[in-house]
Amino acid sequence: MPGQSEDGSNGGEFRGHRDTAQVDMPMAPPRRTGPVGAPSGPVAPQRALTGPVPLPADGRSDASPLVRTVERHLDEILAAVPQPDPIELAVLDAQGLLCAEDVVSQRALPAFDQAALDGYAVRAEDVADATVARPVELPVVGESVAGASEPSSIGPGLAMRVAAGAMLPSGADVVVPAVWTDNGAARVAVQAGPPVGSYVRRTGDDVTPGDPAVHVGTPIGPAQISLLAAVGRDRVLVRPRPRVAVLSAGTELVEITSPLAPGQVVDVNSYALAAAARDAGADxxxxxxxxxxxxxxxxxxxSQLLRSDLVLVSGTFTGPAFDMVQEALAGLGGMRVSQVAMHPGPAQGFGRLGRDEVPVICVPGEPVAALVSFEVFVRPAIRLMLGKRQLFRRTVQAISGQHLLSPLGYRQYLHGTVMRHPDGGYVVEPVGEATDALLARMARANCLIVIDEDVTEVAAGGLVTVMPLLLGG
Amino acid sequence: MPGQSEDGSNGGEFRGHRDTAQVDMPMAPPRRTGPVGAPSGPVAPQRALTGPVPLPADGRSDASPLVRTVERHLDEILAAVPQPDPIELAVLDAQGLLCAEDVVSQRALPAFDQAALDGYAVRAEDVADATVARPVELPVVGESVAGASEPSSIGPGLAMRVAAGAMLPSGADVVVPAVWTDNGAARVAVQAGPPVGSYVRRTGDDVTPGDPAVHVGTPIGPAQISLLAAVGRDRVLVRPRPRVAVLSAGTELVEITSPLAPGQVVDVNSYALAAAARDAGADxxxxxxxxxxxxxxxxxxxSQLLRSDLVLVSGTFTGPAFDMVQEALAGLGGMRVSQVAMHPGPAQGFGRLGRDEVPVICVPGEPVAALVSFEVFVRPAIRLMLGKRQLFRRTVQAISGQHLLSPLGYRQYLHGTVMRHPDGGYVVEPVGEATDALLARMARANCLIVIDEDVTEVAAGGLVTVMPLLLGG
Structure with a gap:
């Protein structure tokens, strides 16, 4: 087998996470302009004056030392988010959460010896020589159907009709499937002799009392719910969904349906960030x-600090409106607003506020920057609170269909569309045209293109790291 | 780039769906017993007497012509499920559903010319020659902050302080980032002259009135909610979640916490199938x-037919209890119970019952068979009702770690664990030991191994089709 790194599908690295996801994405249509992977000459810089602002050319071309890295800001957040205490939920409400206890079965599964299918319970030795040409005839001494019943038994040379799931009479050690018989009622002609134990489920074959059933940390899905119910558990201890309150700050903001005066903007972020938080698993x-x-x-x-495990505030970190918010936050324990070396961004805030030191994350008010910041800082924090091992989205390496520029010292996140290439691997294009990826463009994207701090340029045909934005992951 | 079919990651075929998913799965640990892919000699058949029952060896070794194929049963179901009428929901409630209208923007986005970042609005020609060594000084004639305000303007040779998102004064055609200035209050020294239009967002750059914003069929996630809110929509027409009622039939069944009399079994399926239906997107x-x-x-x-778009019944299709259910179903319009050439299975039922001809799907009562049948027949039906284009789970080709047997004429579904192979591609092992995959084993599985009707044997090291069972897909 060729190594997958050759086709770019297993070389993704992002914060040291090397596992990748090949994801639900359409095949790229054949391109009219030649192969996507073919290197082309440099094209005009498309994002030079919409990305982060470089300082004027006086020798200080890198990010200022006062700017903190994405990793540092993220690490501060991840180190500070609490892990909410496990709670007991009804099994159906536990769906999608992580089990927070080692569930030990008090029961055997199956709870009794039973037929695996419809047929006749017999002793294997009585039918060992049966064939279609020379069937073995046995008297039928009754029938065992599914449901509560007194245990029954058969003696040598006898058969009992059994339904799938019904108790196996003691004395029998095999079930002959009905299709291997003449389906007789008083007597049955058996046409084949299966080995001892065939089509029989023995008590405890699946689980014996004291066996671990579902372990700490297991995601609870339909199969785990099935097992929990079977071992007698209608409730289970789980890691709860963190409660995330989403607030927007800004004197320019109005409700969706309000008429807009000049300078006013719809509060988009409280909706989008609430949806993103829910998608990440939060309440x-x-x-x-x-x-x-x-x-x-x-x-x-x-009041939001009292009812939340995490508070998320979006807003423009300048101007009198945010000063007021910052003042209020400061009264509750202090919020550090940092310049983080990323675009979009860079103004990002974090603090632990109130009596319970609830983490508060502030993200920029510009809606594209708000959702990118959510991906980078908030989604991992929510997943950590859920107890997930994999905090970060999988990444893939994709061939860039365009020449991309990125300022030195900043990590750039561009919305893009990633597609499978017909010849294998992935191709990615930034969405839209030359300017910032705005809302309509973001809504057409299915990934973020991540360009690292030390990369200033990606040639068309070069590899870039891509983070597919699948929903519900 | 090597074709992906060479490494087995893009050759998956299942009902003609060739797209594959490489999924969130752990790396396989190194095997002590040598490479997984190395062919080994035939091993003892492990599943010979727990799979579907072949007829005795009299020449009729294939499935009976009375047995219908998986495809035929599935096609009957998919042809009969209704597509519930679109409903209007608040945008946050629409999350995860498909948009059922072409949303056209009534607004321009942005709604006004604005600064993309904090700085000074100027005329580009006034600062064209500015450098760090020879800055251009301009008088500052005021400040534009975010929020409702009267439109302002500047004349030639003047600057106005602007905050990100604030209205751009007319007369200005560029914003000089604050970091390229001395941050002056009464006068500002500009140290660089960006081209016309830099750091300015113009009215309608993103969306102009009449532009389509979100199209019919688009899945609504955070980015779409962001855009819908921005264009003034607090409600949107979507394909609703189908309402699925889940019922269990069987005199042997008792509630989870009931003490078990001999022969009694916990009702596992109403829980597990409700969880699976919810996971598939149903209400x-x-x-x-x-x-x-x-x-x-x-x-x-x-009553369940009246309140549901689909009714799901699990039960053993034999015995007096199910006869009674069937009689009741027959009184409502008729249910066909078919033998479907699959294992587990094969007894599967379908009908359209009641005044509104609501589809009713019956699956076997054995819990593993119930969840497999859900995967094969019910999940695609729910996804069809949701309007999803991709009805089926993605499949991958994986190297079988074990010798597998499968009866001719039956499609076999085995629970397994699929892992990435360190050298690329995937490796799959059936869960547990020789006998049927029971509940505890199913709960450890992360995939179904699908062995087609015409395949009777898969050698260790051979390729098999694997359907990863990701949650929430």
Missing amino acids: AYRWGILPGDQRRLAEVLE | AYRWGILPGDQRRLAEVLE
Whole structure:
């Protein structure tokens, strides 16, 4: 087998996570302009003046030392988020969560010896020589059907009709499938002799009392629910969904259906971030637009801290409106707003506020930057609170269909569309045209293209790291 | 690039669906017993007497012509399931569903010319010659912050301080980032002259009124919710989640926490199938164990038909209890129970019952068979009702770690664990030991191994089709 790294499908690296996902994505249509993978000459820089702002050319071309790395900001958040205590839930409500106990079976599964299918319970030695040409005839001494019943038994040379799942009479050690017989009622002609134990399920074949059934850390899906129910558990201890409150800050914000005055903008982020938080597994609560009144604002923040495991605030980190928010946050314990070496961004905030030191993450108010920041900082935090081992989305390496530029020292996240290439591997194109990936473009994207801090240029045909944005992962 | 079919990762075929998924799965540990892919001699048949029952060796070794194929049963179901009418939901409730309208924007996005970042709005020609060594000084005539405001303007040779997202004063055609200036208040020294349009977002750059925003058939995730909110939509027409009622039939069944009399079995399936239906995207309702009283049973079935888009019944299709269910079903329009050439199975039922001809799918009562049947018949039906284009799970080709046997004429589904092979591609092992995959084994599996009707044997090291069972897909 050729190594998968050759075709770019197993070489993805992002924060040291090398596992990759090949994902539900359409095949790329054949391109009119020649093979995607073919290197082409450099094209005009398309994003030079919409990306992060480089300092003027005076020798300081790298990111300022005051700017912190994406990793540092993320590590601060991940180190500070709490792990909510496990809670007991009804098994159906536990769906999608991680088991927080080692469930030990109190029961044997199956609970009794039973027929695996419809047929006749017999002793194997009585029918060992049976063939179609020379069937063995046995008297039928009754029938065992599914359901509660007194244990029955058969003696040598006798057969009992049994239904799938019905108790096996003691004395029998094999079930002859009905299709290997003449289906007789008083007597049955058996046309084949299966070995001892055939088509029989023995008590405890599956689980014996004391066996571990579902382990700590197992994701609970339909099969685990099936097993939990079978071993007698209607409730199970799980890692709960973290409660995430989503708030928007900004005097420019209005509700979706409000008429817009000049300069006003719809509060998009409380909806989008609540959806993203829910998609990441949180129990998300959209509070909406923070009030403009200072006292009322502090009250809202305090009440949300009391009811949440994580508070998420989006807003523009400049101007009088955010100053007021920051003041309110400062009164609750302090929030550090950092310049993080990423685009979009870079203004990102984090603090632990209130009596319980609830983590509060602030992301930029610009909607594309808000959802990118969610991917980079908030989704891993939610997954950590859920107890997931895999905090980060899988990445793949894809061939860039375009020449891409990225400023030195900044990690750039571009929305793109990634597709399978008909010849194998993946091809990715940034969405839209030359300018910022705005909302309509973001909605057409199925991935983020991640360009590392030390990369300033990706040639058309070169490999880039791509993070497919699958829903519900 | 080598073709992916060479490494087995793109050759999956199942019902003509060739797209594959490489999925979230652990790397296989190094094997002590030598390479997995190395062919080994035939081993003792491990499943000969627990799989489907072949007829005795009298020349009729294939499935009986009375047995229908998996495809035929599936096609009957898919042809009969209705497509529920679209409904209007609040955007956050629409998450995860498919858009059922072409949403056209009534608004321009952005709604006004604005600064893309904090800085100074100027005329590009006024600062064209600015450098760090020879900055251009301009008087600052005010500040534009985010929020509702009267439109402002600047004349030639002037600058206005602007915040990201704030209205651009008319007369300005560029924003000079604050980091390229001395941050002056009354006068500003500009150290670089960006081209016209830099760091400016123009009205309608993203969306102009009349532009399509979200198309029919688009899955609604955070990015689509963001766009819908931005274009002024707080509600959207979507394909609804089909309402699926889940019932169990069988006199042997008792509730999870009941003490078990001999012959009694916990009702596992109403839980597991409700979880599976929800995982597939349905609005699942667990009714539970059907009553034993004939009249009450008919009443339950009728009421569930009235409130459901699909009814799912699990039960053993033999014995007096199911006869009663079948009689009740027959009174509502008729149910065909077929022998389907699959293992586990084969007894599968389908009908359209009640005044509204609601589809009713019956699956076997044995819990492993019930969940396999769900995968094969019910999940695609639910996805069809949701409007999804991709009805079936992606499959991959994997190297079988063991010698596998399968009866001619039957499609066999074995639970297994599939892992990435360190050298690329996938390796799959059936779960557990020689006998049927029972509940505890199923709960350890992460895939179904699918062995086609015309294959009777897969050598260790040979390729098999594997259907990873990811949750939430």
